[in-house]
Amino acid sequence: MTELIALLREAAPVMLTGAGYTLLFAVAAMIGGLAIGVPVALMRIAPWAALRWPAGLYVSAMRGTPLLVQIFVIYYGLPSVGVEFTPVTAGVLALSLNSGAYLSESLRGAIRAVSEGQWRASFSLGLGYWQTLHHIVMPQALRIAVPSMSNTLISLIKDTSLVSVIALTELMLATKEVIATTFQPLPLYLAAACIYWALSLFFEALQRRAERRLNRGHAGR
Amino acid sequence: MTKHSNPVARRAVLGALLALGILAVQSPARAADLLQESKKRGVLRIAMEGTYPPFNYKDPKTGQLTGYDVDVAKLVANKLGLRPEFVATEWAAILAGLAAGKYDIIVSQVGITPRREQAFDFSRPYTYSQPQLIVRKNDRASYASLEALKGKRVGVGQGSVFEQQAKAVPGIEVKSYPAAPENLQDLAFGRIDAALNDGLMVAYLLRNSHLPIKAGARVGAVERMGIPFRKGSPQFKAALDKILLDAANDGSLKALSIKWFGVDASRAPASP
Numbered sequence: 001m002t003e004l005i006a007l008l009r010e011a012a013p014v015m016l017t018g019a020g021y022t023l024l025f026a027v028a029a030m031i032g033g034l035a036i037g038v039p040v041a042l043m044r045i046a047p048w049a050a051l052r053w054p055a056g057l058y059v060s061a062m063r064g065t066p067l068l069v070q071i072f073v074i075y076y077g078l079p080s081v082g083v084e085f086t087p088v089t090a091g092v093l094a095l096s097l098n099s100g101a102y103l104s105e106s107l108r109g110a111i112r113a114v115s116e117g118q119w120r121a122s123f124s125l126g127l128g129y130w131q132t133l134h135h136i137v138m139p140q141a142l143r144i145a146v147p148s149m150s151n152t153l154i155s156l157i158k159d160t161s162l163v164s165v166i167a168l169t170e171l172m173l174a175t176k177e178v179i180a181t182t183f184q185p186l187p188l189y190l191a192a193a194c195i196y197w198a199l200s201l202f203f204e205a206l207q208r209r210a211e212r213r214l215n216r217g218h219a220g221r
Numbered sequence: 222m223t224k225h226s227n228p229v230a231r232r233a234v235l236g237a238l239l240a241l242g243i244l245a246v247q248s249p250a251r252a253a254d255l256l257q258e259s260k261k262r263g264v265l266r267i268a269m270e271g272t273y274p275p276f277n278y279k280d281p282k283t284g285q286l287t288g289y290d291v292d293v294a295k296l297v298a299n300k301l302g303l304r305p306e307f308v309a310t311e312w313a314a315i316l317a318g319l320a321a322g323k324y325d326i327i328v329s330q331v332g333i334t335p336r337r338e339q340a341f342d343f344s345r346p347y348t349y350s351q352p353q354l355i356v357r358k359n360d361r362a363s364y365a366s367l368e369a370l371k372g373k374r375v376g377v378g379q380g381s382v383f384e385q386q387a388k389a390v391p392g393i394e395v396k397s398y399p400a401a402p403e404n405l406q407d408l409a410f411g412r413i414d415a416a417l418n419d420g421l422m423v424a425y426l427l428r429n430s431h432l433p434i435k436a437g438a439r440v441g442a443v444e445r446m447g448i449p450f451r452k453g454s455p456q457f458k459a460a461l462d463k464i465l466l467d468a469a470n471d472g473s474l475k476a477l478s479i480k481w482f483g484v485d486a487s488r489a490p491a492s493p
Contacts, residue, residue: 185403
């Protein structure tokens, strides 16, 4: 037992630094993913095919290929055509592009779940397309979308472990570095799992707050 | 992630693969020799795994990279008059990163093989090492060669030269592991019958793993480890080879080897 505590104490500085990077990546990619996902969702429900098409292709490509390959292509593939990123930029970009595709689908589903009658009622009151979207449909859609978008955002925290292939010491690689010198995989992997869970709990709390706020008009349910 | 495999997605994947193929063909064509390029920069960018003690690993106390490879890399950078800049990269992506020009050299016990020589130039060898078996302490069978392991399960590192050597012997069931700790843990659990690793690493593994395992026979061919860098830099190769040859002749490479392994691995063993 004392051995275990000594091991964890030795590993703590390295792993907590790694956890800091993991959190940084996750938050940056969440912001990036939302910044990409919202416009893509709007493009996919747009009445114009010229907007729907590229958005559909993007979502299909991002969901249909492994994230690891996407990270590889962005970091190791693009330099040969003259586009070079730092590891941090490449990692955040890959995670944002990937999660943006999933987020856009959650949001598109939620917008579609708002009944067609809402649109017609709004149009009949004289509101335009964007006004209807902004004031009538989005407030309802967001409420529906929060749980499934939270799914994507929380799994993003764990997806950050894949950026270790581009030379970034996030939590998972930091754990492996400690394991390489201490030969104690099980307790250290468990410790890493606890840190991931703690980070997720924080974002779950944010999700609950968001849900409460968006449900203000629907008390009693 | 490919749960919904529709034609569009398949076409997108195909397109991505094609694009990758094109990227792989168009290797970065830089004109200048690596020697001038790095001198102009003043920095030598060196990649290593950072999870491969005692060759290169992060010191748990200081968090700094340390080990035999780090010392060799510092020696090389000093002699070139460059500041060493270390990049810790996972083994799986380390050669891809060199091909993409993310760093100048790899000092991470990269074995010199004909296939790797097609893609990169290598320095003269700076480490010679023979693979060694690791077995359970209570295992009464003793294996004198790789051939003796026919029908047995042998654990090796993913993408390592030991993996290739074990796979070359028909009848051995080869299991590949991402790193040594998992490999040795499975050996202790009895999920594999032997592990094959760098003979220079075995002493360290046995001392630090606290597992019921012991060293087995040295088997297979002597591996030569070199420093790979991008092709088309004859001046850099000449400078690098001279530094390593001088270090081998004046004993400084031997001193580093004795410091980290307790044996001289800087020259080829007389009788394999």
